[in-house]
Amino acid sequence: MKRLATATEASRYQREWFAGLRARVAGGEPLAVVNADVPHEIFRAMDIPYVVSQWWASVIAAKQRSGHYLELLRQRGLPDHSEQYNALTLASALDPDEGPWGGLPKPAIVVGDASGDVTRKIFDLWGREPGVTFYPLESAAGNEVPANWWELMPHRWEQAIGPARLDLLTAELENLVRFLETTTGRRFRESRFREVMALVNEQEEWNRRTRDLIARTRPAPISVADGIPGVMLPQWHRGTEWARDAARRFHDEVRERVDAGHAVCPGERARLMWIGRGLWYDMGFYQRFQDEYGAVFVWSMYLAIAADGYIRYGDDPMRALAARFAAFTDQLYTPPWSSEWYVKEARLHGIDGVVHLVSDDPRGSYFTARALESAGFPVIEIEADNVDARTYDGDRVAARIGHWLEDAVLR
Numbered sequence: 001m002k003r004l005a006t007a008t009e010a011s012r013y014q015r016e017w018f019a020g021l022r023a024r025v026a027g028g029e030p031l032a033v034v035n036a037d038v039p040h041e042i043f044r045a046m047d048i049p050y051v052v053s054q055w056w057a058s059v060i061a062a063k064q065r066s067g068h069y070l071e072l073l074r075q076r077g078l079p080d081h082s083e084q085y086n087a088l089t090l091a092s093a094l095d096p097d098e099g100p101w102g103g104l105p106k107p108a109i110v111v112g113d114a115s116g117d118v119t120r121k122i123f124d125l126w127g128r129e130p131g132v133t134f135y136p137l138e139s140a141a142g143n144e145v146p147a148n149w150w151e152l153m154p155h156r157w158e159q160a161i162g163p164a165r166l167d168l169l170t171a172e173l174e175n176l177v178r179f180l181e182t183t184t185g186r187r188f189r190e191s192r193f194r195e196v197m198a199l200v201n202e203q204e205e206w207n208r209r210t211r212d213l214i215a216r217t218r219p220a221p222i223s224v225a226d227g228i229p230g231v232m233l234p235q236w237h238r239g240t241e242w243a244r245d246a247a248r249r250f251h252d253e254v255r256e257r258v259d260a261g262h263a264v265c266p267g268e269r270a271r272l273m274w275i276g277r278g279l280w281y282d283m284g285f286y287q288r289f290q291d292e293y294g295a296v297f298v299w300s301m302y303l304a305i306a307a308d309g310y311i312r313y314g315d316d317p318m319r320a321l322a323a324r325f326a327a328f329t330d331q332l333y334t335p336p337w338s339s340e341w342y343v344k345e346a347r348l349h350g351i352d353g354v355v356h357l358v359s360d361d362p363r364g365s366y367f368t369a370r371a372l373e374s375a376g377f378p379v380i381e382i383e384a385d386n387v388d389a390r391t392y393d394g395d396r397v398a399a400r401i402g403h404w405l406e407d408a409v410l411r
């Protein structure tokens, strides 16, 4: 099966964009390194160039360079076995000229939320580098959360998240804007911010249509290995016209495949769900089970969270942006929000079996597996880190999954 044209185009765009970003920073503009779950929309609206930390870590892993960078951490006396996903980008600052694509330029600002002790410490280390300021965002929690958040979020997010958490993050974002205005000299204009917010909703609406199309099409028109670049590269450019149009082209290409009756695996016998972060150093993994078993990975969180987790309408754009991120971690990792959502998605996609990647910071993974199993879905857990190839034995993992498919899924 040919790679999707939209995925190829998105990869090409990403390289060009990165070259342009390096040129901007070389010309004296400030670079921000931000976590995946911080509100990029503010940086977009203020035209401050930024790189997403996890995206950069995934590039390092895909280039099979994670061992080198983790070794650099070790040489500095820093742990190389904890939160590697976040630590890799920090490590690339220790060796700036050797990185993929010419290397990551040095940031002036790093922003992350304090969602865990380790993440916070990694960002603190960034903040100790000369010339780098760390701006932390708090991560608030709530006791009462509705399990059907995906129905409430687009319009009734105030009800879903609760005013206290929204008040806190809105105030922090207003302070972030002030901080950025003072440190970079850029101005924040609300009219521009509203345009960015509208583009994001349009983009994610396209992703929602694509998710729904894949969910109801048998046999599957694309596999997750095609779908992840199609959704995630534009996601890192959220709030641009390019990203909105890329999401639409991705949808249209999937639609064409469906209309033409193209199947990624014509002999499809089982539809699989992949829970966890992408296995960036071994993206060929997802195709392995098609020829031998007719088992196709049709689901990953990337398209699904784009469809359900981002869309926010409302008249107050800063509060709507706070609503996009105040409960982001909960949507993916805090039961019952996360576990109910995985079950809902498994049903929607007609899933026959779930492969669950459990890293050493599993965040609720026990509850995810339990919820899926009690809903009748067979689950296999594999233990590996999604960017640390040193801990991964692809053939052994594939053999385990093969046995599980035969014993539990294809019976």
Ligand code: SF4
Binding pocket: 036, 037, 054, 085, 276, 277, 278, 332
């Ligand atoms: S996989 Fe999880 S931690 Fe990594 S970018 Fe996605 S949401 Fe964030």
